[in-house]
Amino acid sequence: MADGVQILTSAQIRATESAAMGSGGTTGAQLMERAGAAVAGQIRLRWPQPRRVLVLCGPGNNGGDGIVIARRLHEAGWPVEVLALPEGPAPDAALMRRRCPVPVRPLGEAAWPAAPAPLIVDALFGTGLARGLGPDLAALLARAGETAAEVVAVDGPSGLCLDSGRVLGSVPVLPATLTVTFDSLRPGHLLDAGAALCGRVLVADIGISSFRPQPAQLVRIEDASLLAPRLSKAGGGHKYAHGHLVVIASGAGQGGAARLAARAGLRVGAGLVTLGPSRDAMAEHAAPPDALMRRALDSAEDLATLLSDDRIAALCLGPGCGVSRAGALLRVALEWRRPLVLDADALTALSQRPELRSLVHPGCVLTPHGGEFARLWPDIAARLAAPAERGPAFSRLDAARAAAVDLGCSVLLKGPDTVIAAPDGAAAIHAAQDLGWLATAGAGDVLAGLISGLMARGLEPFKAASAGVLLHAAAARRAGPGLIADDLPEALPAVLAGLGA
Ligand SMILES: NC(=O)C1=CN([C@@H]2O[C@H](COP(=O)(O)OP(=O)(O)OC[C@H]3O[C@@H](n4cnc5c(N)ncnc54)[C@H](OP(=O)(O)O)[C@@H]3O)[C@@H](O)[C@H]2O)[C@@H](O)CC1
Ligand SMILES: Nc1ncnc2c1ncn2[C@@H]1O[C@H](COP(=O)(O)OP(=O)(O)O)[C@@H](O)[C@H]1O
Numbered sequence: 351m352a353d354g355v356q357i358l359t360s361a362q363i364r365a366t367e368s369a370a371m372g373s374g375g376t377t378g379a380q381l382m383e384r385a386g387a388a389v390a391g392q393i394r395l396r397w398p399q400p401r402r403v404l405v406l407c408g409p410g411n412n413g414g415d416g417i418v419i420a421r422r423l424h425e426a427g428w429p430v431e432v433l434a435l436p437e438g439p440a441p442d443a444a445l446m447r448r449r450c451p452v453p454v455r456p457l458g459e460a461a462w463p464a465a466p467a468p469l470i471v472d473a474l475f476g477t478g479l480a481r482g483l484g485p486d487l488a489a490l491l492a493r494a495g496e497t498a499a500e501v502v503a504v505d506g507p508s509g510l511c512l513d514s515g516r517v518l519g520s521v522p523v524l525p526a527t528l529t530v531t532f533d534s535l536r537p538g539h540l541l542d543a544g545a546a547l548c549g550r551v552l553v554a555d556i557g558i559s560s561f562r563p564q565p566a567q568l569v570r571i572e573d574a575s576l577l578a579p580r581l582s583k584a585g586g587g588h589k590y591a592h593g594h595l596v597v598i599a600s601g602a603g604q605g606g607a608a609r610l611a612a613r614a615g616l617r618v619g620a621g622l623v624t625l626g627p628s629r630d631a632m633a634e635h636a637a638p639p640d641a642l643m644r645r646a647l648d649s650a651e652d653l654a655t656l657l658s659d660d661r662i663a664a665l666c667l668g669p670g671c672g673v674s675r676a677g678a679l680l681r682v683a684l685e686w687r688r689p690l691v692l693d694a695d696a697l698t699a700l701s702q703r704p705e706l707r708s709l710v711h712p713g714c715v716l717t718p719h720g721g722e723f724a725r726l727w728p729d730i731a732a733r734l735a736a737p738a739e740r741g742p743a744f745s746r747l748d749a750a751r752a753a754a755v756d757l758g759c760s761v762l763l764k765g766p767d768t769v770i771a772a773p774d775g776a777a778a779i780h781a782a783q784d785l786g787w788l789a790t791a792g793a794g795d796v797l798a799g800l801i802s803g804l805m806a807r808g809l810e811p812f813k814a815a816s817a818g819v820l821l822h823a824a825a826a827r828r829a830g831p832g833l834i835a836d837d838l839p840e841a842l843p844a845v846l847a848g849l850g851a
């Protein structure tokens with residue numbers, strides 16, 4: 351399992367809540383009171399001066415939380431209006447409605463306030479969202495969206511599937527300024543459209559964390575400081591003790607992407623890195639860094655000979671390699687059965703050579719972006735591209751997990767929301783929607799170099815992929831706006847020093 355903060359799906363948070371209540375230590379109404387109090391508290395922290403607030407409540411427990419929020423804000427002297435859908439079969443929510451000192455009026459066109467409230471609390475649907483919003487509700491929310499009110503979403507914006515980060519149905523949802531969720535994040539807060547729609551996400555502790563399922567199957571990776579002990583070279587050791595990485599490079603005239611990967615491998619601490627271009631491309635790959643070693647590799651036989659050296663610890667195949675060259679070397683790389691990163695052209699080559707799929711093994715990390723993923727797994731990609739009608743919708747997380755199980759290796763699906771899945775079901779999400787500058791040629795090559803460098807240093811594939819993504823993002827933050835891929839390896843020394851590695 352990667353180091354990180356546990357993420358629970360809707361089904362898992364429901365089970366956690368049931369276990370907490372089943373223990374006899376708490377009741378559903380108490381949990382609802384804590385949840386509502388936490389949201390009201392966050393609202394008052396963010397907007398210290400009372401202001402008119404419109405609380406929109408749904409039929410279930412999300413709506414029950416909304417009623418608690420309304421009561422709490424009313425008690426604090428805020429002018430509160432509550433509009434609610436008809437009650438569903440949720441006894442705790444019904445209890446809260448009976449206790450509510452503010453009139454609860456039916457939500458609909460007739461009751462909609464003429465003058466818009468500056469703050470809207472969206473407590474319509476949370477983890478119980480089963481389908482897209484109906485047209486009447488969607489129209490009301492669209493109107494609310496036009497008023498430039500600030501929106502606080504309870505658990506998540508209503509209409510957003512909290513398991514996938516996808517909007518259900520073809521209806522717009524009300525984007526939130528602030529989302530307050532309970533106990534832990536859901537995948538949908540980080541994935542796909544969810545990250546933008548949720549705004550700032552805060553997690554309120556409601557006292558049920560000891561009832562979460564263990565071990566964690568899904569985490570958010572965000573804290574690079576956890577990596578420091580594994581990245582440190584304190585304690586000595588010869589360069590070979592830190593691993594020898596081989597990065598396959600291109601034939602003549604095909605560019606320097608592999609050099610970016612190799613440079614990243616060196617910077618992340620692999621003891622030695624050998625770049626392997628074809629013989630006729632040796633001269634063009636002679637550029638710095640001089641710390642790189644070079645070895646001409648023209649054929650699968652040349653690669654097999656090189657890999658017979660036991661000291662070689664990891665191989666990176668794909669960046670700037672050319673699809674036909676990657677295809678020619680792929681079988682030997684896979685039959686080596688040692689730590690291997692397949693990226694870029696190697697992924698395209700694998701999609702064209704189905705007979706090699708059975709050779710993929712647990713020591714491999716595949717790092718596709720969306721296009722490469724769709725070439726390798728067209729059926730899974732089609733499920734992801736299909737409209738999301740019902741919750742839980744098929745997600746990028748589901749897609750990466752299905753791919754990891756299919757090939758029996760770790761799969762890293764790249765994007766602003768990167769998902770890493772291991773074949774045993776472990777998974778991690780890294781949200782970097784603030785790092786648009788990473789959408790630059792060669793950023794992925796650097797990532798492949800980081801991961802393979804970490805694998806050369808002995809990190810197991812899933813952990814190396816998780817750590818590589820973290821370091822990649824940290825380097826991008828360090829390099830800042832205007833970054834190009836070449837800057838990322840150069841930013842690593844400062845990142846590593848900052849981590850105390
Ligand atoms: N877990 C925890 O630890 C805690 C959870 N808490 C809170 O509970 C929330 C989950 O509550 P929940 O399970 O009652 O579901 P919720 O989101 O209120 O919706 C279900 C209702 O909506 C209906 N419905 C669904 N989709 C619809 C649609 N498109 N259009 C119309 N109707 C639709 C659905 O009806 P049905 O699908 O059966 O027709 C059902 O009546 C969670 O998000 C959190 O806020 C906290 O109080 C305490 C701790
Ligand atoms: N908009 C974005 N926000 C954050 N990260 C991004 C964004 N676009 C791309 N990335 C990241 O940058 C890298 C790009 O990799 P890739 O698509 O393979 O590019 P290339 O092939 O040009 O190297 C990946 O790590 C991806 O997660």
Ligand SMILES: [K+]
Pocket residue numbers: 412472473474475476503504505506507508
């Ligand atoms: K909500």
